Amino acid sequence: MSGFRTLAAYQKSYLLATSIRRMTVDFPKEERYSMTDQIRRSSRSVSANLAESYGRRRYPKHFVAKLADAVSENYETQCWLDFALEAEYIKEETYDRYIAASEEVGKLLSFMENHPGKYLR
Template identity: 30%
Template structure:
């Protein structure tokens, strides 16, 4: 079997890799949400978490830095949406304080990485 070799430039970006991991962590946490939340908070937090990496990838295809920055802005907004959903999940007792703290710390680290990356673009 051949070794997989990434060909897209976004696959090499640490922020994309971290966003991919964060999306999976949020997905796993949302599995514990009650069934009545499936089409509400569960769906919302999953879509927002996935949107972070999706927008990083989509922006990387752009030929201009302003366009790339726009997509990074979308990623940052999606991350803020996830954090708000996590607060909702904590208040509704779908996740405990420890899980919230872990996901919040990941989100904060990712936010800092995205802001730093965005500021380095021309």
């Protein structure tokens, strides 16, 4: 198994992205190419950027830069959740659960950004 899959941040971000995909199945069809695609893309990008950062562990600046991309995508996902709540595509309880999961991913990513030496080769 590739090492990035053992990272808690990867595991939690991956679970969040797959859960968001399932949640957005019920979004209105007119949102298919806007909100639905955007929230799916940004949530998946968190895991993808984290995996990419892991592959760049030999280069500390590149490693941290890709982690920063993952953090940014995580914030974008939260923004799309805000829009979904406002449009009443999701209930507040669902929103709260997804935001909490995203915040947890964000804390793990921030730890990695602030302590890159623990992950570098």
